[in-house]
Structure formats: structure tokens, C-alpha cells
Amino acid sequence: MSEPLLRVRDLHAWYGESHILHGVTFDIDPGEVVTLLGRNGAGKTTTMKSIMGIVTRRRGSIQFQGRETIGLPSNAIARLGIAFCPEERGIFASLNVQENLLLPPVVREGGLGLDGIFGLFPNLKERLRSQGTKLSGGEQQMLAIGRILRTGARLLLLDEPTEGLAPVVREHIGATIARLKAQGFTILLVEQNFRFAATVADRHYVMEYGRVVDMIPNAQLEASMGKLHDYLGV
Amino acid sequence: MATQALFGQLLIGLINGAFYAMLSLGLSVIFGLLNIINFAHGAQYMMGAFVAYFLLSLTGLGYWWSLLLAPIVVGLFGIALERTMLKRLYHLDHLYGLLLTFGLALIIQGVFRNEFGSSGLPYAIPAQLTGGYNLGFMFLPAYRAWVVVFSLGVCLATWWVIERTKLGSYLRAATENPTLVRAFGINVPRMITLTYGFGVGLAGLAGVLAAPIYQVNPLMGADLIIVVFAVVVIGGMGSIMGSIVTGFALGVVEGFTKVFYPEASNTVIFVIMALVLLVRPTGLFGRAS
Ligand SMILES: Nc1ncnc2c1ncn2[C@@H]1O[C@H](COP(=O)(O)OP(=O)(O)OP(=O)(O)O)[C@@H](O)[C@H]1O
Ligand SMILES: [Mg+2]
Numbered sequence: 001m002s003e004p005l006l007r008v009r010d011l012h013a014w015y016g017e018s019h020i021l022h023g024v025t026f027d028i029d030p031g032e033v034v035t036l037l038g039r040n041g042a043g044k045t046t047t048m049k050s051i052m053g054i055v056t057r058r059r060g061s062i063q064f065q066g067r068e069t070i071g072l073p074s075n076a077i078a079r080l081g082i083a084f085c086p087e088e089r090g091i092f093a094s095l096n097v098q099e100n101l102l103l104p105p106v107v108r109e110g111g112l113g114l115d116g117i118f119g120l121f122p123n124l125k126e127r128l129r130s131q132g133t134k135l136s137g138g139e140q141q142m143l144a145i146g147r148i149l150r151t152g153a154r155l156l157l158l159d160e161p162t163e164g165l166a167p168v169v170r171e172h173i174g175a176t177i178a179r180l181k182a183q184g185f186t187i188l189l190v191e192q193n194f195r196f197a198a199t200v201a202d203r204h205y206v207m208e209y210g211r212v213v214d215m216i217p218n219a220q221l222e223a224s225m226g227k228l229h230d231y232l233g234v
Numbered sequence: 235m236a237t238q239a240l241f242g243q244l245l246i247g248l249i250n251g252a253f254y255a256m257l258s259l260g261l262s263v264i265f266g267l268l269n270i271i272n273f274a275h276g277a278q279y280m281m282g283a284f285v286a287y288f289l290l291s292l293t294g295l296g297y298w299w300s301l302l303l304a305p306i307v308v309g310l311f312g313i314a315l316e317r318t319m320l321k322r323l324y325h326l327d328h329l330y331g332l333l334l335t336f337g338l339a340l341i342i343q344g345v346f347r348n349e350f351g352s353s354g355l356p357y358a359i360p361a362q363l364t365g366g367y368n369l370g371f372m373f374l375p376a377y378r379a380w381v382v383v384f385s386l387g388v389c390l391a392t393w394w395v396i397e398r399t400k401l402g403s404y405l406r407a408a409t410e411n412p413t414l415v416r417a418f419g420i421n422v423p424r425m426i427t428l429t430y431g432f433g434v435g436l437a438g439l440a441g442v443l444a445a446p447i448y449q450v451n452p453l454m455g456a457d458l459i460i461v462v463f464a465v466v467v468i469g470g471m472g473s474i475m476g477s478i479v480t481g482f483a484l485g486v487v488e489g490f491t492k493v494f495y496p497e498a499s500n501t502v503i504f505v506i507m508a509l510v511l512l513v514r515p516t517g518l519f520g521r522a523s
Binding site: 107 | 417
């Protein structure tokens with residue numbers, strides 16, 4: 001057994017006084033694509049933001065490459081090689097596409113060059129001078145993913161990257177995730193649509209009420225459909 | 235109308251405009267990133283002039299050294315304020331920052347007035363910039379020409395750094411979404427501190443430029459800052475070029491008002507502010523958000 005890349009143990013998190021995560025525990029091994037599934041409000045985004053240090057009031061243990069990060073500020077966590085692509089995408093309106101793309105600093109060697117990013121997302125290359133928020137929803141999502149590929153981060157946290165996108169764009173994002181996995185990236189993916197998740201992931205963690213309640217290897221997904229329907233209420 | 239008087243007022247307008255532009259630029263950058271309306275800006279401008287005065291009287295360092303050192307000294311003072319006080323207010327409403335900096339302005343100005351009275355201390359024009367040029371239609375004092383050109387240069391350089399460089403893209407991005415920029419690995423708290431120091435340093439620099447023109451007076455920033463706030467409201471918070479253009483333009487408008495309708499020269503900016511607020515509350519260059 002190799003050492004997990006990310007090891008989360010009994011993670012609790014709060015927004016102000018509201019206690020949102022109640023002891024989240026899971027692992028991600030190097031090179032895996034793992035999803036967090038769960039109903040709206042289950043705590044998937046909060047889990048990602050806690051890993052990233054964006055949610056500051058948190059307790060428990062989050063180890064990245066064996067190193068404890070629970071006490072670190074988010075800028076220091078990013079410097080260890082974790083990158084976050086938020087649900088709302090976070091494209092900056094006062095920056096053009098190129099500036100958005102170059103904004104996240106390179107924290108490690110081994111990130112993609114601009115050519116590599118344009119190889120995945122050719123559309124971006126045509127729009128470098130456009131204002132970031134003038135792009136279509138799909139292009140903004142590509143920009144939001146593309147810009148964190150440059151940084152050399154080993155672990156990517158992608159929060160609902162296909163939300164609200166047309167099927168063809170969704171497929172493109174799915175194919176991109178597969179290519180990133182092939183290139184050795186480790187990915188934690190939040191996804192509402194588990195049929196999409198099944199096409200890209202190795203394992204699935206199911207969250208309910210601020211806890212991880214189940215883990216389903218992708219190979220057993222078909223067999224677990226009944227259970228999943230109950231968890232997700234679909 | 236004597237063209238002599240017209241050009242004379244145009245020059246005075248440009249000089250005032252240069253100060254409006256430099257001060258509103260700093261206010262605007264600070265507000266954008268810190269969400270704090272820095273009411274101490276006028277006091278910090280005054281401190282710049284006093285630092286120049288002390289450098290000369292205590293150490294013999296003249297104008298050119300002051301131009302370099304006074305912004306650094308005043309900027310460091312700003313950094314100390316930010317580290318010890320302002321940083322505690324970021325999660326609160328704008329109003330708290332305004333009240334704190336307003337209080338600080340009163341304290342700083344009070345202390346200086348206690349020590350130095352309010353009659354003003356003289357500060358000589360540097361030897362290299364005495365005299366002037368006879369342009370035929372008017373006499374252009376060299377020092378005033380220098381102030382206009384130099385502050386325009388400083389404003390444009392600031393604009394260039396913010397709008398065209400990598401460092402500037404961090405600043406713009408952090409102004410929009412500091413949490414995400416920090417989660418990319420950028421030390422946003424340090425950036426906030428340095429930005430406040432920069433904005434305050436810019437006020438200190440304006441103070442040095444002003445010293446030979448207006449003398450060194452504890453209250454020199456108190457009246458000016460009110461006008462500068464009107465300029466910021468007219469230009470719109472958060473637009474760098476907007477602050478610069480509006481600053482110079484309103485100085486000129488004020489100058490011309492002195493020629494054509496002197497009674498209104500002290501109020502014209504506030505009248506314009508009221509009109510802008512009615513028609514375009516986000517300011518001439520402001521982004522609606
Ligand atoms: N900024 C906040 N302040 C207070 N409560 C919050 C905040 N953000 C989220 N919550 C609450 O925390 C809980 C978990 O939210 P979270 O965004 O992590 O859920 P999620 O699983 O990502 O849901 P979704 O599928 O809708 O994105 C919800 O009850 C939500 O209302
Ligand atoms: Mg979410």
C-alpha cells in the first residue's frame with residue numbers, strides 16, 4: 001500500500017457558529033480520481049474549502065504528502081501543491097483571459113506549459129485578450145481549470161466543473177479529466193451527476209450531513225445503484 | 235478677459251488637480267483592496283510635508299532626498315497603522331474604518347498643531363527649480379511646472395503598474411476576490427499591508443511636492459481631503475485612470491470657475507458631485523457592482 005496523497009481524518013468545520021462538517025474521513029491515493037457525491041448542502045464544497053484552508057475554522061487532521069496542513073493559512077496550503085477550482089469558477093472580471101491564466105503562481109515544477117493548456121482547451125488561445133468574464137460559461141470553466149494546471153500542483157480540487165454546461169462541453173471536461181489523470185494528476189471531484197462521475201472516477205465517497213458515509217469503488221457502482229439512489233435522493 | 239489671468243488660473247487648476255489626482259489615486263487603491271475609506275489621507279499628506287521639513291532642519295537633507303525618503307517614512311507609518319489597527323476592521327462595515335481613520339486624522343493633526351501652531355512653516359523651492367519661463371502669454375514658474383509634470387508621471391506610472399503588470403494583476407484580482415487569490419498561494423495579507431503603505435506613501439509624496447507651494451502646515455491636509463473625497467465620488471471608486479483624469483479635470487474646472495464666476499470656485503466641485511450622484515451614483519468611471 002502506498003502512502004495516501006491526501007489523508008483527511010475526523011475533519012470538523014464551521015462557518016461562524018454553524019457547525020457544518022462533523023468528522024469527515026477519507027483518503028486519496030496518488031494518481032487517483034475520486035469523487036465526493038452527496039445531496040445539496042451535504043458539505044462537499046465545505047470539505048474542499050476546508051482542505052484548501054478557505055474555511056478557517058476547522059479541526060481534525062488533513063495531511064498532504066504526510067504533512068499536516070490543518071493549522072496553515074490557505075496561501076501556504078496552495079504552496080504545498082494543492083489547487084482549487086471553485087464551483088462559481090472565480091474568473092476575474094478586471095483581468096483578461098491571459099492574465100487570469102497566468103495569475104496563480106507556479107508553486108512546483110512539473111506543471112503544464114501554456115501550450116499544454118491550449119492543447120487541452122484550444123478555445124482559450126483565441127480569446128487571450130478578452131475580458132475573463134466575457135467568455136461563455138464553458139470557456140470560463142476551461143479557463144478556471146486551465147489556470148491551475150500551470151502551477152505544478154499535484155492535487156486538483158474541482159468543484160462541480162460541469163455544472164450548468166451543455167452536454168458537448170461536459171464531455172470535453174470529462175475527457176480532459178481523463179487526460180489529466182493519464183498525465184499523473186490526482187483529482188478530487190465534486191459532482192452531482194454520478195453517471196458523469198462514473199465515466200472518470202476510480203472511487204466515490206458519499207457525503208451526508210457533513211460526514212462521509214460510504215465509499216464505492218467505481219467497479220461496484222452499477223451494483224450499488226439502489227443504495228446510491230437512496231443517498232442522493234434521485 | 236485677460237489671457238494672462240486665464241492661463242494663470244489654468245496653471246493653478248492643474249497644480250490643484252495634480253494633488254487631487256495623486257491623493258484620490260491612493261484613496262481609490264486603498265479602498266479597492268482594504269475596503270477602508272482612509273480618512274487619515276489628508277493627515278498623511280501633511281506628514282509628508284513635515285518629514286521634508288524635519289529632514290532639512292534636523293539633518294540638512296534637502297528637497298530631492300525628501301522626495302525619496304518622506305514617502306518611505308510616511309508609508310512605513312501607514313504600514314504600522316495597518317498592522318496594529320486597520321487589519322482588525324476588515325470584516326466589519328466600511329463605516330468602522332472610516333471612523334477609525336477619521337479619529338486618527340484628528341489625533342495626528344491635533345498633535346502637530348499643538349507642537350507647531352497653525353501658521354505654517356516655510357519650505358524653500360529647491361535651487362534647481364527656482365525662477366521660471368516667460369512663455370510670451372504668461373510666466374510659468376519652474377517649480378509649478380515640475381509639480382504638474384512629476385505628479386502626472388507618478389500617476390501614469392501607478393496606472394501602468396496596476397493595469398499592465400503581473401503585480402498589478404494580483405492587485406486587481408485581490409480587489410475582486412481576495413479569498414481565491416490567497417487560495418492560489420499569494421500572501422494577500424502582506425499585499426494588503428504593502429498596498430496601504432503605498433497609498434499612504436503616495437500621500438506623503440504629494441505632501442513633499444506641496445511644501446514649497448503651500449508651506450508646511452498641520453492643517454494643510456484637513457481641507458484638501460474633503461475636496462479629494464468629492465473627487466473620488468465624482469470619478470468613481472476603484473477606477474485608476476478615472477481618479478487621475480477626474481483629479482486633473484476638476485482642478486482645471488475649479489481654476490476656470492475662479493476666472494468666470496469666482497463666487498462659485500469653492501463650491502463648484504461639490505455641485506458637480508451632487509449632480510453626478512443624482513445621475514450616475516457609481517461615478518463617471520466607476521463600475522456598477
Ligand atoms: N458561507 C456560509 N455560511 C454559512 N453556512 C454556509 C455557508 N456556505 C455553506 N453553508 C452551509 O453549509 C452546508 C454545506 O454547504 P456546502 O456548500 O458545503 O454543500 P454542498 O454539498 O457543496 O452542496 P451543493 O451540492 O449545493 O453545492 C449547507 O447547509 C450550507 O447552507
Ligand atoms: Mg457545493
